Each structure stands twice: as C-alpha cells, then as structure tokens.
Amino acid sequence: MTNTTMSARLAIAGQIAAQAAELALGFFNRRDAIEVSSKRTQDFVSEADVAVEQFIRSQLAQHFPQDAVIGEEMGGVLTDAPCWVIDPIDGTSNFLRGSPLWGVSLGLVENKKPLIGIVALPVLNDLFAAESGKGIFLNGKPFRRDDRFEDVQIVSLGDSSDDKLDEASAFYQGLRAADWSVHCYRCTTVGMVFAAKGIIGGHLQRRTTLWDIAGGTVLCQEAGLDTVVKFARTADGIEDYRHMSVAAGTADLLSAVIPLWPGFEPK
Incomplete structure (x- = not known):
C-alpha cells in the first residue's frame, strides 16, 4: 500500500x-x-x-x-x-x-x-x-516510478576527475555494446532522480561521495530499483565517505554491468 x-x-x-x-x-x-x-x-x-x-x-x-x-x-x-x-x-x-x-x-x-x-x-x-x-x-x-518503455535503454553515467580514462572509456564502450545509450549529466543527483522518476534505466558511478548520493539513494530504492552502494576503505580499514561507488537501476541494467565492473556485486 x-x-x-x-x-x-x-x-x-x-x-x-x-x-x-x-x-x-x-x-x-x-x-x-x-x-x-x-x-x-x-x-x-x-x-x-x-x-x-x-x-x-x-x-x-x-x-x-x-x-x-x-x-x-x-x-x-x-x-x-x-x-x-x-x-x-x-x-x-x-x-x-x-x-x-x-x-x-x-x-x-x-x-x-x-x-x-x-x-x-x-x-x-x-x-x-x-x-x-x-x-x-x-x-x-x-x-510512483514510470516504468513504461523500459526497452528504450538509457543510462546515466557519472564521471569524476579521478577516473582513469582508459577504464572509463572501456566501461562506456561496454555499455554501448550492450545496447545502452549513455547520458552524462555532470550531476549525480540529477542522474539518480531521473532514474527514480523513470526517465532513464539507472545511474552508475564508480567514484563518488556520500553527499552526492545520500539523497538519491533512498529515492532509487523506494522507486524499486536495485541499488548498490559501496564505501572504499582507507589504508587502516576505515570506510571513507569521500570515496564511494553507486549503481542504481533496473535488473536488466545491473545484469549488463556485472561483466564490465570488476568487483561489482548486485546484492
């Protein structure tokens, strides 16, 4: 209800x-x-x-x-x-x-x-x-999220100045090869809101921060999207909220991501 x-x-x-x-x-x-x-x-x-x-x-x-x-x-x-x-x-x-x-x-x-x-x-x-x-x-x-036209495959891809360009390029190419059109809004919040709203199939960002995703994560979860958030760890093992990753999207999107993102686990 x-x-x-x-x-x-x-x-x-x-x-x-x-x-x-x-x-x-x-x-x-x-x-x-x-x-x-x-x-x-x-x-x-x-x-x-x-x-x-x-x-x-x-x-x-x-x-x-x-x-x-x-x-x-x-x-x-x-x-x-x-x-x-x-x-x-x-x-x-x-x-x-x-x-x-x-x-x-x-x-x-x-x-x-x-x-x-x-x-x-x-x-x-x-x-x-x-x-x-x-x-x-x-x-x-x-x-309620608009789930019509899910076969129109569009994903938001976050970017960071910390990205290694060869890895980022390979990730982009892998998504395109899996028939996903890729948008980059230069705003994590917008990507996650658009995913929760149903404008796109999801938002992927391998390098982000807690303040970028704290609001959008709950929206995506409550929209029914599979949502995976991970903290990086400092040298002494402490979870670092300044270095995180997020994947929020439909089951089809996250299935396409698995072979492209080493260490990624949807559950």
Whole structure:
C-alpha cells in the first residue's frame, strides 16, 4: 500500500530542502554576480554552495539538534549515529553555466545506511522526498516510478576527475555494446532522480561521495530499483565517505554491468 502522508521528520526535512532550493534559485538567477573559486580542475565552489549549506545546517540545528551533520563544503564526521548529509548545490558547473540540471540534496544516514532522501531540482520545480520503506513523494504527493518503455535503454553515467580514462572509456564502450545509450549529466543527483522518476534505466558511478548520493539513494530504492552502494576503505580499514561507488537501476541494467565492473556485486 502506498503511503499518503509523510512522517513528521520527512516533512520537516522536506521543508528545509524547499527553503534551501529557493535560496539556491535566487543565487542561480543572479549567478553572474556571485564569487566562484576552484577546488581543483573542473571542480568549482561558489558563494551559493556555502550559503545554502550554512542555511541547511542552521535549520537542522534548530529542528534536529541531536543529529550530526556532514556537508560537502564544511565537512563532518560519519559514525553509526544519525547523521544528515548535505550537498548544497550538486552540479555546480551546470549551475554556473545556466543549465537546469543541478540540485539540492539532503539525506539522513544511520549505521552508514541512507534512511531519508530529499532532492530538490529548483529550476525544474521538483522536490522529491522519500523514507526507507515508506515510498516517494513528489511535491508533497505520493509518487510512483514510470516504468513504461523500459526497452528504450538509457543510462546515466557519472564521471569524476579521478577516473582513469582508459577504464572509463572501456566501461562506456561496454555499455554501448550492450545496447545502452549513455547520458552524462555532470550531476549525480540529477542522474539518480531521473532514474527514480523513470526517465532513464539507472545511474552508475564508480567514484563518488556520500553527499552526492545520500539523497538519491533512498529515492532509487523506494522507486524499486536495485541499488548498490559501496564505501572504499582507507589504508587502516576505515570506510571513507569521500570515496564511494553507486549503481542504481533496473535488473536488466545491473545484469549488463556485472561483466564490465570488476568487483561489482548486485546484492
């Protein structure tokens, strides 16, 4: 049975994300006047990223003062306790170029498992919210993934400046050889939302971070997609939320991925 009402916690988090999306959209509409810096090659941060994260952190402190927080711009420490994970503007490059393909992502992780996921796509006027085992809401209303035309095989492929180009090229070629058309949105959040929405068959990203996927993972799981998330480990064996991988998609897609992705396991 589809839930018709959100939990109080999901509703509050959704309101925070909606307000953050409005703030981000204001920056987007005047982006020619905002300050921008570069973390590394093709990895940008703007004053909008920082302001949106600060806003979300202040709201979380007010409503959920007992919970920890990790954000892309201000960091944090991941433990097994409940922890909110913020990507204030995922797809900053798209944001700066004027593309609508960027989002605000907020997730709640406990025991390193995403339990709540909220993603706002401000330019597209979409706010997705989901809680593990309780379904998805789009702009406050229950939502079900569109599974028509699954034989039109389209997949989103995430990329990273850390990718080894020969491996990335081989992965792309393997997907194409398996008759999958490949999109690259330059925004993990958009790829995962489009997969959950049913626009594409799934999103694959071999190098990502917890803040990129914490919101979208729950959406994909609640949409009925097979979803595999893995942490890399540091030299001393600690799971590293800055180095992760994600595969979320239909059973057909994940079957095609197995021979292309060494070490990948769908279950």
